[in-house]
Amino acid sequence: MFCEKCGSLMSPVGDKYICGTCGHEVSKKSAGKTEKIVNKGNGKEVIMIKEEKSAEPLDSDAVCPKCHHSGAYYLLKQTRSADEPETKFYTCESCGYRWREY
Secondary structure, X not given: OEOOOOOOEEEEEOOXXXXXXXXXXXXXXXXXXXXXEXXXXXXXXXXXXXXXXXXXXXXXXXXXXXXXXXXXXXXXXXXXXXOOOOEEEEEEOOOOOXXXXX
């Protein structure tokens, strides 16, 4: 999670996140969902933050193939050679199902 005031990476301490740069504090309940992944190989912990609201743009014309809801967040990535079009990755706004369009 990044600090709202200065943009630095915040550290989890107890039931809140604290910015090491400016000291700003945010409770974990108001910060969104977190997932903790432990890499056993070198003993380091990686904490991934899953935000409640997506920062990705919304395509209201996209229809989810699973629940048929109209509206999906999308992300464009260049997955093939540079002379071919980008791949569009969708995430359904309603059920969270992910699919792609070439």
